[in-house]
Amino acid sequence: MTCILQLGPLTDRFNRALAAEHEVLRLWEADADAMLDQHGNGVDIVVTSARFGCTASLIDRLPNLRAIISFGVGYDAIDVAAARARQIAVSNTPDVLNECVADLAFGMLIDCARQMSRADRFVRAGEWPSGGLPLASRVSGKRLGIVGLGRIGEAVAKRASGFDMQVRYHNRRPVEGSVHGYERDLVELARWSDFLVLTCPGGESTRNLIDMAVLEALGPKGMLINVARGSVVDEPALVQALLDGRLGGAALDVYAHEPHVPDALMALPNVVLLPHIGSATEETRLAMEELLWANLRTFLERGEVLTAV
Numbered sequence: 001m002t003c004i005l006q007l008g009p010l011t012d013r014f015n016r017a018l019a020a021e022h023e024v025l026r027l028w029e030a031d032a033d034a035m036l037d038q039h040g041n042g043v044d045i046v047v048t049s050a051r052f053g054c055t056a057s058l059i060d061r062l063p064n065l066r067a068i069i070s071f072g073v074g075y076d077a078i079d080v081a082a083a084r085a086r087q088i089a090v091s092n093t094p095d096v097l098n099e100c101v102a103d104l105a106f107g108m109l110i111d112c113a114r115q116m117s118r119a120d121r122f123v124r125a126g127e128w129p130s131g132g133l134p135l136a137s138r139v140s141g142k143r144l145g146i147v148g149l150g151r152i153g154e155a156v157a158k159r160a161s162g163f164d165m166q167v168r169y170h171n172r173r174p175v176e177g178s179v180h181g182y183e184r185d186l187v188e189l190a191r192w193s194d195f196l197v198l199t200c201p202g203g204e205s206t207r208n209l210i211d212m213a214v215l216e217a218l219g220p221k222g223m224l225i226n227v228a229r230g231s232v233v234d235e236p237a238l239v240q241a242l243l244d245g246r247l248g249g250a251a252l253d254v255y256a257h258e259p260h261v262p263d264a265l266m267a268l269p270n271v272v273l274l275p276h277i278g279s280a281t282e283e284t285r286l287a288m289e290e291l292l293w294a295n296l297r298t299f300l301e302r303g304e305v306l307t308a309v
């Protein structure tokens with residue numbers, strides 16, 4: 001019988017179904033060290049997520065591991081190099097969440113520009129009868145810079161066309177697709193943009209890509225929208241730029257050390273803070289689960305995964 005090590009809980013429905021079909025070791029419910037000492041040799045497959053990842057040191061403790069099956073598109077928390085060195089298959093759940101994450105990114109952009117969350121707080125605090133809000137920024141017709149034009153970035157660009165926005169993007173190299181304005185220089189893209197949306201992968205290649213120079217170029221009227229990974233932004237620089245007014249605003253779904261959100265961000269009125277909910281809709285989570293199952297079953301039947309990273 002296949003032995004699956006599940007690193008953290010996914011949906012209740014998934015947890016139950018997995019346990020009904022397989023021998024499952026639930027690492028988060030156990031003394032992890034003791035469990036790995038006792039059962040590590042017998043583990044065939046790890047089931048994890050973008051959040052729980054899979055480190056090289058864990059892989060080392062599973063000498064018979066054959067596959068890491070992950071829930072989520074991002075795999076920056078999985079040591080793919082360590083897995084490859086041992087020919088361990090790694091899968092994620094791409095594409096099925098593109099539209100959902102793009103919806104959120106665009107919603108965050110509008111929220112940040114039009115101060116919707118701030119206005120909501122204002123009404124709930126009973127401030128409407130006695131005061132006013134500062135005027136917001138318009139969205140339609142503005143300039144949108146996308147950092148990381150992959151499938152999610154393309155979906156954001158599609159939404160922007162409905163708002164008559166001009167769109168340019170920065171990648172390491174230009175890509176074929178519906179967006180033509182390639183900008184090699186990220187600072188230049190930030191200078192040109194009213195809104196800079198991050199949809200690039202996390203990991204070492206993009207760590208602190210958005211530094212003070214980029215934030216200053218985006219400027220006191222510019223807004224940063226991050227649905228990628230917290231590691232892409234130099235978070236202390238972001239906090240400083242917002243405090244100094246060198247950056248106009250930000251909408252963040254991801255942070256450097258989740259679930260920690262810097263206190264300074266909490267105190268700022270021009271920042272929208274979300275708890276990493278890019279893919280968190282019923283429809284999308286179900287589609288991600290189905291793709292995870294398809295990867296797991298295909299691996300068990302044929303020794304390969306459908307969506308390898």
Ligand code: DGY
Binds near residue numbers: 050073075
């Ligand atoms: C992903 O799939 O990588 C998301 O960030 C998780 O919500």
